Amino acid sequence: MSTVAKYDWPEDWPTLLTDLVNLLAGSADSVHGAMRVVAEFVKNDLSEDQLLPVVRDLAPALLRILGAADVRLTIYFPS
16 A cells, blocks of 8 residues: 555645544554555655655544553554
């Protein structure tokens, strides 16, 4: 999904950020999947113009997740 997003966002996939925010508000599985997409998407070489809307739209959703009492963070370090 993040590979497609790299080429299709924002022109051909304008709802990407909204879709990710909605997934971040869902079940644990959808949050996990959305977080993986966000991580890969942000790793791509985003321009400064692209980074601002990403941070503006995703930061509140990420802060809600981190502030939730029932959140258990698992940190994954790829080898």
